[in-house]
Amino acid sequence: MDLKTDPKLEDFRADVRAFFENEFPKDILAKTAKGASLTTEEVRKSEAALGSKGWLAAGWPAEHGGPGWSLEEQYVFDEELERAGVPTVTPMGVVYVGPIIYTFGTDEQKQRWLPGIREGREGWAQGYSEPEAGSDLASLQFSAVKEGDEYVLNGTKIWTSAAQHADWIFCLARTDSSGKKQEGISFIIAEMDRPGITVAPIITIDGKHALNQVHFDNVRVPADYLIGEEGKGWTYSQYLLGHERTSYARIGGKRKQLAHIRKIASSVPDGGNHRLIDDPAFARKLAEADLAVDGLEMTVLRVLSAVKDGGAPGKEASIVKILATETAQQITTLYLDTAGFNAQRGFADSVSPDWLEGGMATSHAAPGVSTYFGTRAQSIYGGTNEIQHNIIAKRVLGL
Template identity: 85%
Template sequence: MDLSIDPKLEDFRADVRAFFANDFPKDILAKTRKGASLTTDEVRKSESALGKKGWLAAAWPKEHGGPGWSLEEQYIFDEELERAGVPTVTPMGVIYVGPIIYTFGTDKQKERWLPGIREGREGWCQGYSEPDSGSDLASLQFSAVRERDEYILNGTKIWTSAAQHADWIFCLARTDNSGKKQEGISFIIAEMNRPGITVTPIITIDGKHALNQVHFDNVRVPADYLIGEEGKGWTYSQYLLGHERTSYARIGGKRKQLRHLREIASHVPTGGNRRLIDEPDFARKLSDADLAVDALEMTVLRVLSAVKDGGAPGKEASIVKVLATSAAQQITTLYLDAAGLNGNRQFDDSVTPDWLSKDASANFAAPGLSLYYGTRAQSIYGGTNEIQRNIIAKRVLGL
């Protein structure tokens, strides 16, 4: 296993860094740094900027319109994107459904959907979870009934990220109830503006609109919106989930947050001449978070090394998912710790403490609290960490 990055790739890193510093939309960066949510038009603007550069579908092979980068180049690109504060690419198109379409779809389907995905012109969302299925995805009851040259879709999907921005949704749908529950599931696509589709927002504890419930009432779609073979949707979903779970790592973003926390802690006073960075308990938690990100990075590089040698993200992706979500929660809890100490101090209205004027410290509390709330859900979505630990125990450790 080779965990090193070729020094020759530093020129590539410099090119990526220069693009984000000079050519990426500044208004999008400014809004993201404030922790504000993007509108649908702003999401399209952000992703189209990458698409015009040919960098949105960073992991796609050249034959399908991707840049054809090596795994090392993809890794560097992800690091620099996170470091620059670029909004996280909506994964449902380029990471989830795109590889399913170019791997299992027909030539006609590839021609229809791949250009819009890789250019950032069309947004996608994922219809997997259902209100009554819990963690047992295979128990889904969302139905697709074939009627001549159409499928009729009925049911409800929940926790659907970015549905309010999406033009298309890809769904796991039950097309057969006669055999094992995994065998009767198919992979079907639909436009979000089809008659019979209703999107209900789910507002999270931080006041943001990221999640939705999507209702289907006799929604008709062409039969050729079925991807691959009928009844093979479960197989396709497992292929997709391996990519989804490795995409959670976001090493560059986590290291950027740790640097930010060190700057904050170097300015926030805790009494006398002491700063937060000098408090043993906080310093220990910060070091623990550093180690967690180091462990995550080593694990991601191990998975990438396996893929480079001809493998694919499989059961080991569950390890990445658990480590990534745990590290994210460790880091964002430190924002909460710093904000709590900040809020406990009282100042004379006529005096502004010097440390409040520091860029690293000013206005960090609200975005930090939003990050804290957001990462509470990371150990649930994409397959709960409890389920991932069962997978690790059974399929990795053989218990």
């Protein structure tokens, strides 16, 4: 893939960049730049801004209401979105369940749910993991029992991202326990305000509310909330997880973080004379992080080339998941280096109090450390990296 020589592609990049600079809500960008969490209303506003442009479901084919972009255009769009500091699009709708619905759903289901997803009017949550079924997802016990023209849902889902913002949730549910554990699992949808559904927040180590525990107590949903065939949910989940694991890459965002870290490390306070960027050990770690992002980008392009004709990313997506999450952790660790160095320098040097109180020394520290803590979980969710190594060994290398 050559992303630099096609003039039309550069024109496309200019159009996308102009939209983010001139039309995207400035208040959303400002709040995200501070590392603050968005309210449900702000999440809707952010995604509706993309939806009104027809750009929220960036990877969808035109036949299902997407922009019908080439793989190269999708990649450029993602780069510019990250570069501009636009909040990460909640993937549960446009990246996860949308492709499941337009691939396996009925025409009625497509008409019912796809417009709200691609326009950013409705938010979604993913009900996969359970208290006793995390990485071993096939061990799930969440049940869906068919009674007449309804399914009755019972059980608990955990680590449910963005459930507090969601209007809908899609769940893997056990509809049959008689065969292998991967069998008898179905893909079912429910409104979050259905009687019997309660949401309990989980506050993570970075101090943010991104995760939840969702309880279902005799929740009744229409039988046509089943997507695809009963008992085929495991197959659909593997299709979805391929998209999830490639969505971690976020190359543009990682390059923006590195530029920010380089700026912090190059700063010199009034009265000081030391720069972290001049420390050989730190400079080496920064260079290694740059190289890791370059390597990740090339790997992503190779994997995405396999889906040019609309296929799923496939088992090679596990490689991207490992590289992307480990690179994210490698980068955010540098925030700790800059925070620690500036704290030591503040005591050792005769620097201006203004520099210490609210200046470069401290303004980045809290959000940087919060980001560091947040990325610790990336190698766990979406299938732990240890599980991904097993997948690569068995399904890619054939060991």
